[in-house]
Amino acid sequence: MAKGDDALAKKKNKDRRKKMRKEGSSVSARVASIIAAKKRRISGRRSMCQGMCFSLPSPDDPFNDRNGKLEFQTKKSKKKPLARKNEKAFVKGKMKGTENEKAMSVGSENKKSLISNNNSGTGQEKAEVQMNGKVGRGRQRQARENVDCPSKFLMYSLNEIEKALRHEGNEEEEDESLFVSPWGVEFLKCYSTGKDILESSGTSCTTEQIAWIVSMAADIIVRREEEDLSVPTPSFLFLVPSQEEAAKVRLVCKPLKALGIHAVSIHPGSSIDHQIQGLASCEPEFLVSTPDRLLELVSLKAIDISGVSFMAVDGVESLYNGGCLNALKSIRQSISGNLRTVVFNNFLSGACVPVLQNLLLGSICRLSIDQSIPSQSACIVQTIHLCTSEEERLLKSIQVLDHACDSLLCSQPLKVLYVVGNDNNSFNLVKMLEINGYTVSVESNRNISDDDDSLDTNTKMKPVVSVINLEHISSTNLAFYETVILPNFVPSIDNYVQVLTRMARHSINGNLHSFLTKEDAPIARSLTGILEQCGQAVPRDLKKLASHIIRP
Numbered sequence: 001m002a003k004g005d006d007a008l009a010k011k012k013n014k015d016r017r018k019k020m021r022k023e024g025s026s027v028s029a030r031v032a033s034i035i036a037a038k039k040r041r042i043s044g045r046r047s048m049c050q051g052m053c054f055s056l057p058s059p060d061d062p063f064n065d066r067n068g069k070l071e072f073q074t075k076k077s078k079k080k081p082l083a084r085k086n087e088k089a090f091v092k093g094k095m096k097g098t099e100n101e102k103a104m105s106v107g108s109e110n111k112k113s114l115i116s117n118n119n120s121g122t123g124q125e126k127a128e129v130q131m132n133g134k135v136g137r138g139r140q141r142q143a144r145e146n147v148d149c150p151s152k153f154l155m156y157s158l159n160e161i162e163k164a165l166r167h168e169g170n171e172e173e174e175d176e177s178l179f180v181s182p183w184g185v186e187f188l189k190c191y192s193t194g195k196d197i198l199e200s201s202g203t204s205c206t207t208e209q210i211a212w213i214v215s216m217a218a219d220i221i222v223r224r225e226e227e228d229l230s231v232p233t234p235s236f237l238f239l240v241p242s243q244e245e246a247a248k249v250r251l252v253c254k255p256l257k258a259l260g261i262h263a264v265s266i267h268p269g270s271s272i273d274h275q276i277q278g279l280a281s282c283e284p285e286f287l288v289s290t291p292d293r294l295l296e297l298v299s300l301k302a303i304d305i306s307g308v309s310f311m312a313v314d315g316v317e318s319l320y321n322g323g324c325l326n327a328l329k330s331i332r333q334s335i336s337g338n339l340r341t342v343v344f345n346n347f348l349s350g351a352c353v354p355v356l357q358n359l360l361l362g363s364i365c366r367l368s369i370d371q372s373i374p375s376q377s378a379c380i381v382q383t384i385h386l387c388t389s390e391e392e393r394l395l396k397s398i399q400v401l402d403h404a405c406d407s408l409l410c411s412q413p414l415k416v417l418y419v420v421g422n423d424n425n426s427f428n429l430v431k432m433l434e435i436n437g438y439t440v441s442v443e444s445n446r447n448i449s450d451d452d453d454s455l456d457t458n459t460k461m462k463p464v465v466s467v468i469n470l471e472h473i474s475s476t477n478l479a480f481y482e483t484v485i486l487p488n489f490v491p492s493i494d495n496y497v498q499v500l501t502r503m504a505r506h507s508i509n510g511n512l513h514s515f516l517t518k519e520d521a522p523i524a525r526s527l528t529g530i531l532e533q534c535g536q537a538v539p540r541d542l543k544k545l546a547s548h549i550i551r552p
Helices: 005-022 029-043 108-119 123-131 137-147 152-168 182-192 207-226 243-259 272-281 291-299 316-321 325-334 350-357 390-406 424-435 493-502 518-533 540-549
Strands: 089-091 094-096 196-199 236-239 263-266 286-289 310-313 340-344 364-367 380-386 416-420 439-441 464-469 483-486 510-516
Touching: 152 207, 152 243, 182 196, 182 207, 182 364, 207 236, 207 243, 207 310, 236 291, 243 263, 243 286, 263 272, 263 291, 272 291, 286 291, 291 325, 316 325, 316 350, 325 350, 380 390, 380 518, 380 540, 390 416, 390 424, 390 483, 390 510, 416 424, 424 439, 424 464, 483 493, 493 510, 493 518, 510 518, 518 540
Parallel strands: 196 340, 196 364, 236 286, 236 310, 263 286, 310 340, 380 510, 416 464, 416 483, 439 464, 483 510
Antiparallel strands: 089 094
């Protein structure tokens, strides 16, 4: 069938248009714009200036929300890493990651000490946690407290307390910051050992020391919150001897209220009914109290202190003179579970030992930046025995050892050390000890520790007795010996002071026995001065021996 004229004309026009597209220069601007608009209309795209803009859906925009506009991808900024758990602040029971960086302005010297503290004494616990992935939460928390100390929240708490004290004008030394405190660094080292702490400087706690202790107590609460562990109320207990001391501690704890940690002070200056109502209406994390009033409230079941995990005791001498020994013992028995205790011992006499035995159980860590003899020898009972002959010396030294082994105060194997000279009496002493059933260790340079298996004995057996020569005192670790016996008194008073200040570093049951004869009269006067300086009883015979040497 032949094509019509219309079909031919259509084909002709089509060929013409193709030719015009190839020859763009022969097309006017108006025609070119029409052709471009037609192309856009066919493809479904319109220019921005046209009112009837539309676009077709696409896989990237199936609902045509962008109207055909391209989405330009901007460069994404890197997200800041989340703060670690111990860097968060505790506010009203919740955690906030924003903190004041000023709290970390610690002196460079103390920073090095703190870092070295974090890496010391904790390798065994870290290895135990890594080797056994199913270690309990309590053991993990204990290991973490030792490793991560000090945390940023502890520093933040110190910063808040320091700002409040400076604002009130109550800081004892305004020129020194709490962060560069030498006592604070030593406190962190002692706390990282996991033992109870005996502060033996011989004074009551200062504002600086209170700030460090309450900041550590607040940090313990935050750590438990982070690990989803229950925090009992109260969790921290601070025992003080008087109302004035309670107000002093309460003033330091006041800035922590903004962090969600509430402290309550209990003392005889307020009626007990008012205190019962106050305790019923709030659940304080910190409790500052005198022993007698606290024991009275516990007996009335107005407060439960069984969940206390951290306790500080100040003013041991005042508590002893006030007859609070039984109250302290009852309070300690009312607390169940693991308890960390810090005791400020300002009572350097030997009479403080029964008080501390009710508060500090097991091995302790001594804390004192005072290097004086009374401070370093606190809680060590010095006993002087005067003899008439060398044979009496040996016999009495064996009797002292027998009495120490039979004493009920020795709840764990006794660690005994004999310091002897280079004479025949030393050989006789070793023979007498073996005859009396004691195992004698005569190693000249022997260092022991708490977990030394050679000293672990059955309760029915006698302990191992170490015997060293006087020449090896400087190279021997005396820290773990609770009982040291000098059957032949040392030739110099400096040797005596060296033994006194280095023995029983981890116990409050230290005993130093010295046996003297008339031949030791030249050092009797110096020995009397040391006993008086340490608050120890001076025997009458020793005074006579000292007065005899100074006669013309």
